[in-house]
Amino acid sequence: MATPKIKIFVSAPFTGKSWEQVTKERKDLHNLARSFGMEIVEQFIGYQGKDDFENKDYNPSFILAKDKNFIKESDAFVIDLTELSLGASCELTIAKELFDKKVYAIIPDKKRKKHPWVRFYCDFILDSFEEAFQKIKNDFSGKSLKHVIDKRQYDPIATEYRLIEETHSQKYVYDPAIIDIIKKYAKDKSVIVLHGGSGYRARLARKAGASKVTCIDISYKQTQIGKLEEEKDALGIDFLVLDPYSKDFLSSLPKDLIGSADVVLGAFLLDHAMTLNELKTISNNIKELLSKDGIFFGISDHPEVKTPTDPKYGVVVNFEKGSHKTEDGVSRRISIYQKINGNYLEVLHFHNFRWKQKTVYNALSQTGFTSIKFDVAKVSKEGIRKLGKDFWNSYNKNPSVLIILAKK
Incomplete structure (x- = not known):
C-alpha cells in the first residue's frame, strides 16, 4: 500500500x-x-x-x-x-x-x-x-498519518448534514420504507429512533402514526437542532444525547424506556459501529429496548454495492484509496451530492463502516433476535412517477441500500 x-x-x-x-x-x-x-x-x-x-x-x-x-x-x-x-x-x-x-x-x-x-x-x-x-x-516527518474517524463526526456538520433530507435517495427510497414499517408495526405504538440525528426520521415516524417517539443520538449539536424543530412544530418527540454503541448505554437511559419500544428504528445505525464489539453491543442494546415481540427495522448501505454509486440520487457510497473493500469493518466514504450549474458535485462527506450481511446476521442472532430478514430497499411508486422509470435504472442494477427486519 x-x-x-x-x-x-x-x-x-x-x-x-x-x-x-x-x-x-x-x-x-x-x-x-x-x-x-x-x-x-x-x-x-x-x-x-x-x-x-x-x-x-x-x-x-x-x-x-x-x-x-x-x-x-x-x-x-x-x-x-x-x-x-x-x-x-x-x-x-x-x-x-x-x-x-x-x-x-x-x-x-x-x-x-x-x-x-x-x-x-x-x-x-x-x-x-x-x-x-x-x-x-x-x-x-516520522509521524503516523492514519486518519481516525471521530464518533462525533457529525457535530461540525450538524446543520449541513440536513442536506441529505432533500436527496432523491432520502425522499424515494429511505422515507417510504420507514413510513411503511411504522404503519405496519407501530400505528399508535411506541418507537425509539437510534442514530436519530436532528430528528428527521423521528418526525417521520410520528407523522406516520407512532403514538410515542424517542430520538437518541450521540451528537449534541444534532440533538439541539431536533429540539429547536420540536419547539417550532411540536410533535411530542423526546430527545436524548447518548451513545447507543456504549456498554453503559442501558444504564444511562430512563428506566421506563427499557423494554418499551414496539419498533426500534435504526437507519444507518449498524453502519456506524466502528468495531465488531460495538456491532454486538448495539445489537444487544436494541434488543433490550424492544418490548416482547418487538421489531428492529434497520437501513444500511449495502455491503456488496459496486462503488462509487451514481451521484444523481444524492448519496454516493465509496471507499477511500487503498481500502480493502471486501473486509469487515472497513470505513466507507459517504458523500452528499447536489446538482449545481448542471453538474453533480460533492457538498459534504462523512464515514461509516462496511459490515458483511453474514456478520450483521450473526451479531443479531447471537443477541437473541429471531426471523432476521434482509432485502433491497425499493424505489417508491412516487419516485418512479415523478422522475421516471429510466432515472432509477442505475439504482435498480446496483442497489445501494439494504433493509434489515429482525424480531425479538
Missing part, C-alpha cells in the same frame, strides 16, 4: 483577481505541494466555472459545508494572509475553533506579523508557501 501523503488545506484570497490568475495560482500550488510529497485537499476551483466565478454566483452555505469537510480531513491548514480576505478569515476560524488545526500563516509584512489576532490564531508565521510547506514536511 502506498505511503499516505500529508494533506494540506490551503486558504487563499481571490477577491480582485481574475479567473485566470486564481486558476494559475491553484495549479502552481498543487505542483509545489507535490514537489514536497504533499497533497492539497482544498478544491474551490473546479466547483464552479468561469462565468459563475466572475458573477459571484455561488452559495456560501455550499462553500461552508465543503470547507468544513476538507479542513476536517486535512493534516495541516495553510493560510495566505498577504491580503485580507473575509472568506479566508472564516476558514481560519473554522480550522482553529472547530478542529484545532495547526495553522501555518504566510505573512511577509513585518508589521502584520505582530498583530495580536494573528499571533492568537496562527501557530507558525512564515514568509512564503515554500517555507510553509517545508515547515509542515519537517513537522510531520
